[in-house]
Every structure is written in C-alpha cells, then in structure tokens.
Amino acid sequence: MQFYKVLFFALLLKVANSNGIVNEDEMILRFSSEINNWVKTGEESEEFQRLLDNLTLLSSLHRVDWHSYTGETSNAICTVCRSVFDTFIEFRKKGMSANDIKSNVIKLCTRMNIATERVCDGVMTLNLPIILYIVDTKPNLTASTICGVVFESESCPLIDDEFDWTVNIDSGPPKLIDADDSEEIINIIQITDIHYDPNYEPYGNANCDEPTCCRRGQNDTNTNNKVAGYWGDYNYCDSPWHAVVDVLEQIRATHQNISYVYFTGDIVDHGVWETSFKGNIESINKTYSQIYETFRNIPVYPIMGNHEAHPVNLFAPKTVTSNELNTQWLYNLMADLWINFGWLPESTRHTILQGGYYTLSPKKGFRIIALNSNVCYSTNWWLWYQPKDPVGQLQWLADTLLQAEKDGEFVHILAHIPSNNECHAPWKREYLKIVDRYARIITAQFNGHTHNDELLLFFSNDNSTTINNVAWNGGSATAFSNLNPNYKLYIADSKNYAVKDIETWMYNLTLANENAAQRPLWYKSYSFKEEYDIPDLSYDSLHNWLSRLARDDDLLSRYYRNFFKRAEASLKKECDTKCMRAYMCRIITSLGDHRTHCS
Template sequence: MGEGRSCLLPLLALLLAAVPGAVASEPWRHKALTEMFMSGLETFHSSGVKPPHFQEALHHLALTNKIDSEYLSDLSQKDIMVYIIDNTPTLTAKQICSVLLQDLNCPENDPPYEWTVDIDLGQKPQYVPPSDPAEVELLTVLHITDTHHDPKYSPGSIATCGAPACCRIDQGQAPDEASAAGYWGDYRKCDIPWYGVVSMLTNAVTYNPCNQSVDYVYFTGDVIDHGVWETSKERNNESFQLFYPTLKQAFDDAPVFPAVGNHDAHPQNQYAPDDVTDEAVSTKWLYETMANLWQTWLPAEIVPTVTKGGYYTTLVRPGLRIISLNNNVCYKYNWWIHYKPADPYGQLKWLAETLLAAEAAGEKVHILGHIPSGDSNCYSTWSREYNRIVDRFEYTIAAVFNGHTHRDRFQLHYASDDPSRASIVAYNGGSLVTYYDVNPNYKVYKVDGNTGAVVDYTTWMFNLTEANLDPDNEPNWYKLYSFQEAYGVESMNLTELNKLVHRMAETPEIIQQYYGYSVKEGDPSLESGCDADCERSQLCTIVTSYFRDTTKCDELTANMPVKAEVPNK
C-alpha cells in the first residue's frame, strides 16, 4: 500500500472502533485507535486518495487486527466519512476526537463545536411544591422500546459467533447445546425472533394487567437488528413495513406515538442534516418512510418536521401534548456531528419554541426520545443545551420517556436555580430485546389525565431461561414489580422520588433491588451481580442528566456504605 493510501488506516481504525463487536471495546484500545486517527487525518486531507481505496485499506486493517472481514466488507459509513471530509475543509482530528473521547475529558471549546441555542426562553415561573390531586382521571400508557427483531434469527444456530450479532441462520448451527440459540431468544449478543414481538403484543393486548384498554402506546425507537454489517435501506424498510402495521393491528383503537432510534438509520447512527441531498448519504429516505407510516396515527401536520429531521409534536388530548425528538443526532458515533455541529435541523430551537407555546396554552408535555440525555455518548454541547431548555420548562414537562440502554430505569433532572430539588423525571422503557444479559419487558404507566404525571407503573416480563425450556408454549409473562409497591412510596411526585434516591444512597439493599429490576432479572446479570462500583454507577445514572455535571452524583455517593449482599433473585 502506497504512502498516500497508508494514511487511510488510522481513519478506518476509528470507523472499526465504532462498529459494535468489531474490535475490543476497552477504553485504552479505543483511545489508542483514536490517537492513530489524530495523527493521520490531516495527512489524509492533503493526500488526494480516492474513495475506492477504502476497500483495500479496510481489508488490510481486518487482517492486521484479526477481524473477520465478513462483518466489515460493507462498511457503508466510509462513504459518509468521505463526504464529510471532502465537504468540511476546516475539520481537524482534534475536533473529531473531542467528541469521540468526550467521556475521557477531551472537551472541544472551539467553534463550531461550542454553541448555544439562540432563543429568548422568557421568565421561568415561580416554584410551586408538587401536590397530588384528590381525584384523578387515569390514563393507561404502554411503553415499548428497542424491539430489535432479527429476520435471520434461528433457534439452534450459534450464539457465540464473535460477530456484532449472533443466533442467525447464515452463521451455522451450534456445535453443542451450550452455544446454541434458544427458541425464544438468547442472553448473549443476539436479537429476538419476530414471534417474540408478536408474543409481547398479544400479551399486552389480551392479558392487559389493569384489565383496561390501553389509551396510548409510546414506542421509543430501534426496530432494526444488530446485524449492522448487512443493513440496507431496503432491508430496514422491510422491517419497518412489518413492525408498524403490526402495531396498528394490535392496538387498533389506541394511537401509537413513535420516536426513531439510532439503529433505525442506515448506516446505523447516521443522521444527515437536511441540506445533504446526495442520496448515497442522505437520511431523507428514512424520514419519508417514517412520515408515511406514522400518519397511521398522527395528523398530516407532523409531516414537515418528520421529513425534515424525524421529530414532531401533536396534541394528544386537550391539555396534554407529545413532543417526539430525534435525539440520535447527539449520538457521538453520528459522524454528521462534524459536518454541522450546531443544533442539527434547528430541532432544539424548535423544542424551545414548542414548549413556550405549550406553556402559554396551559398544556402539559410528554417528551419522547431514544437516547437518555445523561448518556455520556450524547454529544455534550447538545446535551447541555437540551438540559438548559427543559430546565426552563420544568412546570410544563410532565415526564420524559426514553429507550436505548435496554435497562429499566428512571432518571432525575435537578433544577438549576435549586440543585437540591428534582425538577423533571425521565423513564426508560427497558427493551423487548434480550441483547444482552437481560429479559424482555414492556411497561404500563398509569398517568394523571389532567397533569400528565405518572402515578405508578408496572413492568411486565418473561424469564428467558424458563421460556426456552418450553419452546412449544407461549412464555409466561408476569408482573416484575409495581414502582409504588416495590419502593414503598405513596406517590411518584418529584419530592418523593428525590427522597427515594437519598434512601438508596443510605441503603445498598435498595440499590441491589433497583439493579435487579433494571436488568429485568436477567439470569446472567444476576449471577454476575452488582459490586460497590456498580452500586455507585446505578445511583449516579439516576441523578445525572448531563454527564459533565456530576454534582449530585458526587454528593450522594460521598458517604455510601459498603456494598450490600447481592440478592439471589
């Protein structure tokens, strides 16, 4: 390989690091690969190397890193990287690394990566302590997220293949029972079969835990499987055309309010700005598909913002509004951050304007989005600006609903004008997929129809080990817990939730309980347990809505007692 082409190696090394399972994920390796990129990017800019040489460099890297090139030979992200580099002459390695390594304290303070949303947010209303109304009209809201069904899932196939996703029919049969994929799924890096999605929907409809009809369904993204090396626009669209009409069939009378996930794009994670019209790299195909499918439930008014950037707002009922964000634009593996870092699609400014209008109209708001704002993989400037906006509208935002982590959790925001006061709560729906070491679940919220506040919720699941022992019968879906019952709270208002996290800091047994629920009592996760560092991490994840602000985390963990005993179940 010539001198000019050799500069592609560090660039591709970075791309490989971003493909789940392609290379080791240890921080030291990620940092080393990124440093390789830092030393080579400027050379690449001036080398004149043409895009076709990516393939040659790619296979060279696959050999030198002992990576099976089968899973990387269609790494279509290379086309996006070429486009971004060709069209962003001021891009530097330092800027790219400042985003990729932001959780390793590599901040970028130079324009255009340091920006603010330019809007007058007005005066924040005076604080009024939360109170629970004597009488409420309860709504039933079903939350589904991260289904990740795999069209190629095959029981008996190998579950230990070493690829980003296993248990697939074209990977061959397992040599023994221990490495074989189960009928209903597998705790290892495998997605779920389509009939697993059908089982969940059938259970949620037929055996409704509250014996009441579902009023609304929230879906917070990720239809597509983890077979990232062979996704395509056509293949993804086949999954969408199966999933969304099935939702309609299951919940004929209940509207579904969706959000897009990072895996829903092709290539995964890549959400191009709306001024990128080159069909080879544009995301317009996805937005047009979603606008068409989502109009099954949503009014035509959502089309302009969905086709612009995959986000929308709609009034669910008088006094309750939904805002569905495409916050995948903040995912640090979305390379388009480096093409246009500041507020992609003007979405955050639109969010602030929509909240201002909702506040003036006396509406309460539920925000849907795939990635939790406190996730350290969310581009820090975007996360900071999002938090600044929602902090201003804490009295308008009744709750936030997320997915992405495959963990059943909740997260508290704390008020900027009084850091001791919890101001907003976000609920994570967990996942239907078992990827990895978790059981499948869905959640049912009881929501105050007047205030939009969540009064209680229940998590419903089945145990994968038990289900796979009886493949001829439907899994035994059961209630894992009710939030109020499990944590002994009389209310789920913000004051009570804040008291709960302080009890967690003082009582490790509650954190152990929380950990078990978060992994939905996945057998491998319970077996590995949650040590003292894990306990601190569980608590800090709850109280961190912007990963650079660890104030509440530091406060609560400063005097945490020793680790509690890990529960058997």
Template sequence: MKFFPCFGFLLLFFYNVSCSVYSEVADENLPFSYQPSGWKRVFEKMLEKKRSLPFPFFSNKNDLSEFALCAICDVAMSVILTERGFDMTKVQIEAQLQYFCSSFLGIEDDRVCEGIIDVNADAVLYIMDNTKDTVGSTQICSQLLDCDVGSKYFEWTIGDLKGKTVDKVESTGEKTFKIAHITDIHYDPNYTEGKVLKCGEPLCCQPDQPDATADQTACGRWSSFKDADSPLRLLNAAIDGINEQDYDYVYFTGDLVAHTVWKTSQEYNKKTITEAMDLFAKKFKKPVIPILGNHETHPVNLYAPLNITDDSINQKWLFETVFDKWSKWLDEEAKETIKQGGFYSILLKKGLRVIVLNNNAAHKENWWNLYDSEDPYGQLKWLVQTLEKAENNKEIVHILSHIPSSSCMKVWSREYNKIIERFSNTIAAQFNGHTHKDHFSIYYDSKSVANNMVINGASVMPDKANPNFKIYTVDSTGYDIMDAEVYSFDLEKANNDKIETIKWEKLYSFANEFGVSKLVPSELDALIKRMADGIKKKDYTLIDLYHKFYYRNSKSSQAKCDETCQKKYICEILTTVHGETSMCDNLWT
C-alpha cells in the first residue's frame, strides 16, 4: 500500500490529461483506423512522464503491472462512459478503442482489433445505454481484469438450501457401461493447409493469410499445435475414432465454432453448428448429449438475457438452431428449456439423469453480466429444482457444463458450489471442456471434505497438445466413473508423414496410471495429497505424469514442469470458486 499515494498522483495526472485533451474527437467521416488525437496525446504524455514518477509504472507499452492495468482501465472506461453520456457516436468510440487495442497496448493487429470491436460494439453500447443499474468503470474493469474495486456490484445469492444430501449409492463396478466424451472441436471450415504457422493473429491457417515458404513453417494436414483449429478431416477422424470403441452414449461439452472471433456472424456460426451437428447425427452410432460452448454464440462469449428483444444482439437464433439440431436425441421434457437459455435435463437411462447447463452465460467474459448479473437465465434456481426432483425420484445425476466453475463469475461459482454441496451424493460426476487441457478438479464442502469432482474432456483441436477424446467406464448402480481412458495420436508425426488415416491409440488409463480404484472425490482427494507430498519430498513422479498427460504427450509435455508449474496444477485441481485459493494455499502451509 506504500505506493498508493504515488499511484493516486499518477491517476490524477492521467485523468487531468484525459480531460484536457479530449476536446478533440474522431470525425465520423474518417477511416476506422484513424487514431484519435485525444488518446494519442494522453498516452504520449504518460510515456513522457513515466521516468519522473516515483516508482516504475511500466517499462514499455506492453509491460503493464496488474495494478497499473486496473488503473488505466478504470480511467479509460471512465472517459468512454462520460463521452457516451455526451452522445459520442459509435464510430468515434470504436476509433478510440481501436487505438487503445492495437497501437497502445498492442493486444492484436489493426485488422483483428477492428473486427473484434466492430462485432462487439452494438451489444456493448446497448449495455452502456440501457443497463438498469449504474454501471461504472470499476464494474467494467472488475469483470474484465479481476480488479477488486467493482466486486460488490456482482453480489447476489440463491438463498439457503433446505435439507441435506441423501445417502451415497455405492458403485461396485460389477456392471458397467461406456460413455464417450468429446469436446472443443473448434471446427474450422476455412482451415487451409500450407499457410504460415506464425501469422500474428488469434487464428492462423486461414485462406487470406500468407503462404508458408517451407514445410517447417506451414500449417499441417491435420492441424497444428499453435493458433490452429480443426479441419473437417480431423473432426471426421475423431468421430471415426470414437466409433471404433465400445460406447453407449456421447457427451459433447461444447465449442464447435473456430477462433476467428474478429469475423464471426450469426450466419457463419449457424452454418458451422449445422454442419457439425449434421455430421454427429449421421456418423455417431449412439445418442449424443450436446451442450453449448462460449464460441457458439456471436459475438463470442455474449449470451444476452431473454428480455433483450433485438434479434441482432440476442441469442434467439442460436437457441432455435440447436433446438432443431439437438431434438433428434432429446425427449419432450428436455426440449422445454432449450429456447429459454440453452440448458436442459434428460433421463438418460433408468436411474441416471443428465443435467446440461449453459454456464457460458456466467462466464467472466460475458458482458451481459454488466446489464444483469443475477443468476443468468435463472439456471441455478432451475438446477436446484431439477436436483430436488432427481433426489425425490432416487435418480443419480451427471452434470455437463462447458466452462469450469472456477472460470465463471465469482458469485456464480460460489452459489454453484453451495448447490454441489447440498446435492453432493445425488451428483455422481461433472464434465466440462473449455480449457483444452486434460485435468480434473475436486469440490470440497464447508468443512474441507471432498464431496464432488469434475473431469475435463481436453480437446480435439490441438492448442499445444495432441488431439484427444475420452472413454469412461461408468458403474451401472451408483453411476460413478470407474475409469477414464484417453485416446490420442501424435499430431507432429501425422503431419510430417502426411498420413491419410488417423490411428487413435490409448494414451493412458487414469485408474491404472494414478492408482485409484475409481474417480470419486475421496480417491481423487487422496491422489492430490500424494501429488503434493511428492513435490515436498522432491519426488516428482506423479506430478510429471500429470504434466505429460495434461498436454497428451506432445512436445509441450516434454518441457520441464518447475515448481511454479507444479503448484499451478495443484491449485487448478483444488479451485472451483473463482479467486478462492484457500484449499491450495493450505496445502503448502
């Protein structure tokens, strides 16, 4: 805190400079790439003054401390909100953000910044102009950058939950069935082999990007490890690989659409979703339980409340699209809520209910939480009611959601954890995706006792790892996960050898490699303690194994996992409420 007076001086300087130079604004007739002189002069003056400040604010435009970023965000958003209040136009605000994105912070190049700002502008300006409560810069920066100053704005509760969880139904493993888990395909219909791998944009291998000059720098036949999504041939190969296994159901935990976030549209996303879901329906031999990802919507991450009637910025088109494409696998009960937010419940088989959540609406990057943050779509209230019904009917539940709860709004993940604790013995397991990595997390009750678990399906698209899918062995009585087998292939070898057909190999069995009898909270809790004890004793056998499988034995897994990396894994396993790391912290004390 000793820096606060100095920082206050800096903020005062920044604000005064902002106010004094902002009499000049962008001309609507100028090109979009025009850099507003106001922003330019503000940041140039800050750069001129930085050496005279009493502490090092930042060394260059791209080297900002977290504290400094929050301060800059707060002042910048204050200026924009003030200007919007004085009827500054969409074009002018877009031009300012363009300069802030590309020239000052260097977040992306001009084309990407322009595209991202353009596709988000209508929704964001609607939120600024129409929010029911006063939304200021602190709330925006709290959501964007985890700045604590706005945390009180995002505060609500589902209330106390009556009753207590039922007795646990034990799983013996005497009778089982199989579930396939596929996630984060990020199907890219425009994937172009031979384009340059290092394109400088969020997604490479696009037809309008440069050609590579050598095989070593070119996008491969089956995708590539960095900044590349899944071509159609990889999606087909993944489905074919699952069909070679013994399975009874498919859990698909979201993200069909590619990472071209600067040029998506409702039409483009709908076409991608339709093509992929039609392929699922045609090729999968067993029922599919699908969910939405944060990339299915346009713009990415934005799920508007149902009372937003403007079809250009709401998700009515998306809910109607998936209702049409998912109906093949769902009963009438499941169909009732899809158009109300993309979530549903289905009795998969006698005694096993699957609850599908659209927790993308609670994602920290969904700007509509600034408009109305409380229990998006009423899902948590609906979840409690559905779990109560399952409990009364003596059903066991699997929950599917795309985003790990630790990546959702803190208040949402906290309330969700309360629900998990209340119904911990009704919920046998949870499944998600989003991170593209192979990992799991453990839920704990208020007394720090492990009470639930979630398995991440990793991803078909590579993202520094080899593509994969999972096959679960599930007990037919208690519906616990007895084992998780991961299937993958060597992407680099497949590209270098230009192979025509992928042969998926079993990479590992979780139960065998990590020495657990089944994937239940108590066993996983014991495993994490063994992992942590090993690190303390400098026996890295378990954590190195976890590191290897996290990236599915790709080159990324061959890099040494140092102490920071090791503790990151442990904390990831133990954190299910955003920002709450007490379970992790206590493990090292």
C-alpha cells in the first residue's frame, strides 16, 4: 500500500455521478470545502458523510492498479488527488503542524477504508516528513503538478514546463561495428525481485487485511483459514529466507559455465508501512552475502530496486543533504558491498555514490551499464522537487554510450524499472531517444520490477515498422503475487553479446507446498525459441513473432500463460482474446503511437 493509494485511491466507486456532482471543478470545490470544514470542526456534515460513503473503498479493490482505470473513474481519481493536495497544501501554508496534518490524513484514510489504521499510520509516518519538506521548500508546487506526475494520464495531465527537459544526444550517424554471429556462447543468469521478508511465517495468515500477508502478528485477522505455504504463497506474500537460499542453490547446482550473474534489484519486502533503515540494511547485507557465498568466483553485476530505499520508492537528489531525508546511506552501502565483494572495480564508486549507477567492461569489446531507473518512478516524490534528469544519469548514459561506440564495444543495459512501466514521461522519452541512437551497440537490456515473464520490443524512431532493440524481463524469485518463483538463463553470443535463446526456470508453488519437507522441484518451463517456434531471437524474427501473436490465438494464449508464469492462481481469472491482447500491447515500446501495432 503506497502513499498515493492512501490519498487518492478512494474514488474507484460511484463517485463521478454521486450526489449530483457533474464536473471536475465542482467536485474539487465541494470535496475541498468539506475537508476544510471537517478538519476545522472535527465533525462530519451530512454532505461530507454522503461524499465519504461514496468514496469508501471496497476491500476487494485495495490492491487494484489505479493506472488500469480510464474514463470517468480516471477523472474521479485525479479529482480526489487534486482536492486532497489543494486542501492540505493550503493548510500547510497557513501553518498547520505536521502532526495535525498526519492525524487528519490518517483519519481520512481509515474512514474511507483505504487501509487499516496501522497501515495508514505507518505510511504517513514514513512519507510525510519528505512530502512536507518538498512542499515547504518549493512554494510554487501545485496539486495539479503533483497529481500530474503521479498519474500522467489524459485525465490528469502534467503541463508544468519545468518537467519538459531534454538530454544532449550525439546527432552523428551510428558507427558500424562488426556484429557477425559466432558459434561460441556465454551463459548469463538473471535473478530479480527476491523480496525477502524477515517476518514471513509459514502456516501464518495468507489472507490478511494489510498490503502484505503471511507475516508474524497477522493471525488474529485470519477468518477463512487460508494459511501461508512453507515455500511462499500465491497471495500477497513475499519470500521466506529458505526460499531465497533455495533459488540460489538451485542455480549453482544446475547450471555450469556461468559467465555472469545479473541481479536486477528488489531485495526488501512489501511491508512498506513499517520498513526502517536498520531493517533494510540487514536484509540487503544478508542477501548479498548469500549471493556472494553461492557464486564465489562468478562475477555478479547488481543494481538496486525501488524497495531498497527507505521509505520505499524515494530517491532524493544530491542537493538534499539531511541524513533523515536523503538516499546517501543506500548509495554508500551498495558501493561498499558491491566493490568489497570483488564484483565491481573501485572506479565505479564515484557514480554509485552519485546516484546508484555504474559502468564497467568485463571483457574487451563488451560493456555493462547499470542504471538506477528507480529515480524515474512516478511514485518517487522527489520528482516533484527536482524533475530534470535526476543526478544527470541519462546524460551520463548518452555520453557513456557515445564513448562505447567510439571504442567499438557492445553493451548490455541493466535497469530495475522498465522504461514503459510507470516511468516519468520525460525520462521515458529521453531514454527511448538514447536507445534509438545507440541501438546498434546495445545488444540487450535486462529489467525486473513487474514480476511477470515479459519483454519490451523497441521500434525505431525513423521507421515505425522496424524493431531495433529488446529488453528482457527476469520475472521474480518471489511468488508475490499469484505467480510461481522463477529465474532466467540467457544463452548469448560470445562475440556480439546478443541473446540467442532464453530458458525460464521455475517451480510449481502449489506442489512445493504440498511436499514442504522436500526442496521445490525446479524445472525448465520453456525455451523461448522452442516455445514460440522461431529460428532465432533476431529483431526480424521477433517482429514476425509479434505479428503472429496478433493473429494466432493459440500463440497468444501461450504467451499469456507464460506471462503469469503458469500459476493457476492467476490463470483461473477469465481472460478472453481481447483481454490477452492487452498483454501483447505491453510488449511494444516506441516514441510514437504504439497502438497502431496492436490493432
């Protein structure tokens, strides 16, 4: 449960037409006025009660992605966002204390059934100091800008000129590098989204009233006897430690001749209302130590996920120097761990400390660029404070790729949050322009974050019918939520580092929990080439595959099943061809109108 849900998620029901409210401006005025009166008097008027009753969130909608809504519901969500922020920004300017703001928002949160009082309190306690710092130090910040950053939709547009920034990208023609295939291969393992939960309780409560379940202390709310599995759970539960260890041991025991391990982030659990610096540091240290002990002499190239930060998602710019607010503790920790384990050279420390990103060349002619794409996440509140290319990372990326091109290097890019997944629009636009310019040398990208088995195909800016790059998603080692745990093996060309095939490995969580005394039965779920009957993973072949996906319902159904990692907990939901096609459309990434490829 993120802070944005605490504040805005309530208008998923009936609100657009409730009580005679006919347009957005009227709704904002009426709701803002009623909040004002309620805060000042402590009493709910009949009008306020009617509004709140219509805004109250059903428990079944607590975990629904607000981005999936369109039309009147999307308008309503933006209206609530602007109403709440307009009201409390004005209260703050008039001198309302942090404690009073916190108390009132917690009451509003629980009154609307957005979360339990414990969760509302925890989220506000963690996030409010940062939000108030931003509001206090940026007096021109408006509710329209805040909601535009968070939602960035037709209903809630971002029209603030401060957010329209660009990166200087070399305009010269791409340099041609010999990219012929070789017969020799290398093996690359990708592990992502472990989400280790120190509070995981096997046989505890798997159906709680909090954002994350299966945790100690939640049994008093278990009314339907759904208990947490020993190896994890399909419900909204993270990973017990023995499941984390098992995936690492499975990789070491099964796969020989691993050249590199890519770890694409998210160690920390989803208990975002009660994280702490101490708890995050302990989980990060414990997990990276286990990774090191498992792989020893195999190079590991890690990046951080949005959950490593405390509070979750929040990556502050360098100008914020307060130890209570900035992200320097995390950058310091990661630099020390990654370098001291021998995975990275000392030369990477400077940019890791600058913003959590780095580059290195593990072999002549090959470069890895590891980004901290978490700064672009639409729920990184610091974007309100400093929207322009946080810590100059994209400019650094463009400059690093230009030098790699001059040096004749092929490149892999690692980034936790994919460029099309809730990433701030200016960042996404500039990132796509950079990829388009250097597509000839970027032979693969690797993402995490979504937990699903998916990919992104990048279409050329000059030719909207041509694919010129691909980003593979590693899925997740956690079962959160309604998924089977997995990792991936990439078979790559040893000369140009293009991916030749992918093996997805997983286990059936239901069967694993039925035989809890035994280790899970890992198996190769599929090879990409074999599953989809394609000759190779070249851009032409992937384009043909995408075209087949649009007209072959059986192929689309297979992709849909693999997207959810064959987990029956997800696949039992009804989804017809039109529904499945939406998952196909997620594949397409371009600067233009990608819907033309999904018709």
